[in-house]
Amino acid sequence: MRWDAYIFDLDGTLIDSAPGIHAAVATMCDAEALPVPDLATVKGFIGNGVPRLVERVLDWAGADPSRQPSALAAMNAAYAADPTGGTTVLPGARELLSGLAARGARLGLCTNKPEGPTRAILDALELGPFEAVVGGDTLDRRKPDPAPLRHVAEALGAASGRALYVGDSEVDWQTAAAAAIPYAHLRGGYQNGPIPADGPTRWLADLRELLETD
Ligand SMILES: O=C(O)COP(=O)(O)O
Numbered sequence: 546m547r548w549d550a551y552i553f554d555l556d557g558t559l560i561d562s563a564p565g566i567h568a569a570v571a572t573m574c575d576a577e578a579l580p581v582p583d584l585a586t587v588k589g590f591i592g593n594g595v596p597r598l599v600e601r602v603l604d605w606a607g608a609d610p611s612r613q614p615s616a617l618a619a620m621n622a623a624y625a626a627d628p629t630g631g632t633t634v635l636p637g638a639r640e641l642l643s644g645l646a647a648r649g650a651r652l653g654l655c656t657n658k659p660e661g662p663t664r665a666i667l668d669a670l671e672l673g674p675f676e677a678v679v680g681g682d683t684l685d686r687r688k689p690d691p692a693p694l695r696h697v698a699e700a701l702g703a704a705s706g707r708a709l710y711v712g713d714s715e716v717d718w719q720t721a722a723a724a725a726i727p728y729a730h731l732r733g734g735y736q737n738g739p740i741p742a743d744g745p746t747r748w749l750a751d752l753r754e755l756l757e758t759d
């Protein structure tokens with residue numbers, strides 16, 4: 546096996562969480578008397594963590610940015626009330642994780658979703674086993690800063706160049722590049738910006754490709 550450790554992004558990589566995030570955004574917008582963006586619009590706002598998503602919703606609605614703290618509190622409350630609602634495991638995710646673990650690979654998770662709902666989702670949807678989990682609020686910096694990804698790689702004891710990060714967005718690619726960690730890009734997630742064709746180590750149409758050839 547080429548990699549000693551595999552580190553995964555969560556939203557758009559292991560789970561389709563956009564419908565659940567959209568439902569929480571709708572609850573927040575109702576509470577804040579704002580119009581509700583549709584699902585495709587919300588998908589375009591995912592990737593840089595919840596505080597940034599809320600800023601993007603306010604900007605889209607033409608609302609005053611000073612409303613962000615109140616809107617963020619409403620968003621976090623709505624999502625915490627039902628972190629798994631509308632969320633499904635993406636094809637191949639469970640098989641890939643259990644297959645890699647059976648081969649002795651060490652598994653980690655590096656997401657911009659806050660750690661509380663992240664752990665609730667991992668438990669409820671039985672995703673893992675992850676030895677290290679970092680969410681968007683675990684450290685004082687989040688992706689695309691390389692610190693969270695480096696933190697997970699170090700926690701897994703992965704030597705330089707022996708860990709692979711698997712993600713679905715330009716934020717994940719930027720993070721891996723900044724951390725100098727090889728990157729596999731899953732197509733079809735919540736990518737909202739460009740990724741150089743020769744950037745990622747691998748491009749995946751399906752997560753299970755990592756079991757077949759890695
Ligand atoms: O919460 C986000 O903005 C994105 O989450 P992710 O890092 O798991 O894709």
Ligand SMILES: [Mg+2]
Nearest residue numbers: 554556557713
């Ligand atoms: Mg993602």
